[in-house]
Amino acid sequence: MTTDPTSTQLLPASQVSELIQIMAKALRAFQMYLPNNPIYQRAIQNLRAAFRPIWAATDELVLNVSETELIWEDQVVYRQINKSDSIAWTLFKDGMRALTLYKGAEELELHRFLETINKARFLAADAGDDLLTLLWALEFECIKYRFIDFFAEGGGELPGPSGTAGGTATAEERKALVAEEAPPRPKGVVDLDEVDSTLYFLDEQEITYLAGELEGEYKRDVRGIALNVLFDLMETQPEGGVRDEVLGVLEQLFPNLLTSRDFRSAAAVLRESKLLKDRAANLRLEQIQRLDGFVVRLSEGAILGQLLQSLDEASGLGLDPHAGEVLRELRSTSLEPLVSWLPNLSSDPLRKLLEGVVDKLASSNTAEVQRLLRIPDSEALPGIVAMCGRLQLHHAVPAFTEVMAHSDPAVRLAAVQTLGVLGTPGAMTLLEHAIEDADRQIRIAAVRAVGTRGYKGALRRVEGVVLGKTVKDMDLTEKMAFFEAYGSIAGANGLKVLSAILLQRGLLKMKEPPETRACAAVALGRIKTAEARELLQRAADDKELVVRNAVNRALRGATA
Template sequence: MAAPAKARQGELGAEIDPLSQPENKEKFEVAKEFTFHLAKGIKNIGIYRHNTAKYPEFLQKAFESLTRFTEKHGPLSLKVEAQCFSLFKQPVFEVTEGGDNLPFKFYRDGIRHLIFRPEVTSDELVTFVLIALSDPNRGEDVLSQLWKAGLEHIEYVVVEGFSVGEMSEDDVQVEVDQIVGYLYSRLRSTSEDYLRFARVSAEDLDMKLEGVDQVRGAIVSGETADEKLVDRLQEEIKEDETTRLFPKILSAVFELMDEGGITEPEALEEIFTQLLDSMLLQEDFATINSLLVKLRSMERDPAKASLAERLRSFFQGKMADEQRLRHIGEVLNNTRPKQPQDVFRYLYALESRSIITLLEILENIEIQENRQIICDALASLGKDDPDPFVKRLQSEKSQLVRDMIYIIDKCDFADKMQYFGETLKNPNLAVRLEVLAMLSRSKSEQCRRFIVTALDDSNVQMRIQAAKVLPNMSPAKALQDLLRVIKSPEFDKRDLKEKTALFEALGSTNQQGALAHFVQLLSQKGLLRRAKIREDKLLAVTGLGMMPSIPAYKALQAVVEDKSNDAEVLTAARRHLYAMKKTLFGDQPDQA
């Protein structure tokens, strides 16, 4: 069975030149640009080795080229050969005559592939270059330095040298290269069993390496790994399974699509569905989003647009299935995602038909940060239809009402103030206060009228807050609204705290009508109703204290000079007079 497989692969290789495809050609050119700037950066670092602060600047263009490649095409995998780095079996970096043989430094230590992942940082690239420039004769070899550096986003495939029986080192190396080449090809295979690339069995190797002699009784010796090394390896394996596995699978699937290995839409739909469910179980939202990005990128290619559009529409439909969304809801209800923006991007990619399901999920989530993720997504999905959000404004759940207010405000619906005004009837005080604060930020007459209705609210806190915000919207109209309440027969029944708040609000209008009302109250005389007159004068003094002006200052001065006033009134007047003098004149003596 192995021979026909080889024949098919040979025929396929003869028929298809990878660089004949525009996307592969683009990958090759960008990779070549990266290695060109990398070589220049290495040369500059070698010349100015003492100027360590300049290293990132020397490698900036190389980093930009690498970032451009990985953002569009995913990981950059370069094959390491003795004299060059290659991509699609074509050299992208060759050793120049008289130049330093950079590829051989890696090749000598058994490194056969270098993989630069999309998240690679400038610091990691600098570290990688410094390792490449190091002299193994004066310190550790390249492989040991790479191992110790622990570059998270730069990976490498290594072949360790060893000896077997009477075979020469060159013979062993040839056979080992065959093994590694086969293992790596499983990641890029176009054969029918490509989905098993991550599970290579011994039988697979027997089929492939039929020309390689089997060696019995080989003895492998070495040092036992310590606990720290074992723990580190376990962590790396765990990370590989949780964060690197799916991007690799995805890259392999798209590479097969590019090379024509899979052309049936139904087969691709089945693959993507299984990938979606697996990634959701691993909570790998970043890879799901990258899959959508790749499909949108394919849509720009006329030759692939039809298939890519069909696959994207199908995939987004599966993303929006109620069962999958409720699974995400369970995740958000139990944990805080490490990358919340990835969850938001997933929900942002849905369509408006998912709004009702997301609203039902929102009601059960208790973690505030996760509620925010869903609210932001709903604000994007529901910007054309306010009804689902408006219907929930009268909910008994105060947090849900706050979320609906946030969404409606963010969507900026034309009638949003009307919706907020209706929410002032909500039985929950916290909701009403929040709506009142939101209405006060608008200067519209419609919002002002809604706030005026709150002056007659059943709750004293609402009435006080409404009185405080009205002068900021329209002082002249606030004067009339506040005087109406103050002069009403029911005002005397209200407690002193509320009365004081309304007089302070009246004074903050800084209107002539307010000053006249205060002066009228202060001019009251009589032996009857002394307690009522004293209270009125104290309220008037409080109101005058909120309108720093020369007329108000003189009115307070007159109160202080009138010795017929009660001691409590005189004390309050002196206190407000002193504060107003500092406001109007600073520390200068009174010139009035």
């Protein structure tokens, strides 16, 4: 075949190569997942999207097949040396030498074609079928193929057209040809084609009845019925090894239910296993532990992570209500993976569901919360810290001692904010120590928290900063936070200290910097007594603008 310059200009070989790669990925997806799986459905959608630029340039795509390559217009668009993973080798070894795809093949036929390739790859060595016979049975309209006959002299070719897209005979013509070549039928043998098999000999009522029965049969939950039988055997058959055998079946079935997204059946297993522990008589300890094992394994990080990823990826299909029933059965050991996954979820319904599960688990399992707070390298630690404040978990405060010693300032800052929300004596004690933290943001958050609650225990540390030399090295924000906290905590007892900073000193004494005096004015505004207001009014005409502004703001706050 010679290269057509027009074809390669309208349709670059790279576009065809990309299409073949997407077909290879779809082939793997069809092998690994069932048709109702979201990954399987996404593979079909990707295939259809990949064909759009192809059909914009041409109405057919002709690929020549060699051992390890697919060739289009004399250009190699696919090469895979490893034959076990090669589409080209799968087609070549069964005799296909050319494959033509016509416009529209991707809609209904291509995924069936790829499924057939997968089926042919795993046929037994002594199977009566091969790729050619499997394809003949499908009678494609938009896919044409050419095979060679391995047994013909000189390696002749077998025409392999399917349907009207390039074949020389329709399905009806081929059937007629087979009928002509068939041997005569022996006497006494009935041909089903000669029997009138229509339903029109039934009356309307009978037809309606049959249709209703068929519909009911198709809608019947056969798996649920089978599970109920197993649960009944588990409850009513204590003798022999019946219960152990039933448990073995359920243990083998449960992971498959999760993988196939049959959450209704999975929820039934979890629900009934909990009930059986109370209803079934004479259960051995080992059998009780195996009944507990379903939810214990589900709560493990690896299994739960795969389940959450699957639910999040399928969020476009809607959240299965039975999935919520499964997740609500989780144990406290699932708290860490759940909190770790929450920030990564893209599905809002799934996030809201998990937040409810997390809140329930944390509120009823304080010991597990404290254990997680003491694990410094846990990915869930920031989320656990924030959750303690949101749920007001006061019993978790002792574990914050380890959190406040964490090497990451962001974790310590989150802990300070949570302790400020909790406000217990233990929390205030930890915040008092955080006032001397090496990180500026943590110091500011801590001193604001103790100042907001007027915690007297922090007065010594806060006053030490206000009267000490380190305050001169602070920026205005941090300096203001310490003075405001001092005013709120010290109250009237701080008037002498603050007035000495704010007001004019003697001739032999140095005046404090304007910013420090302004901070003292703001602190006096927090005291809100007549004496504090009098001191502020004495400084209302100060020559420094920043001091006057701070005094006026403090006076307005004191009046309010």
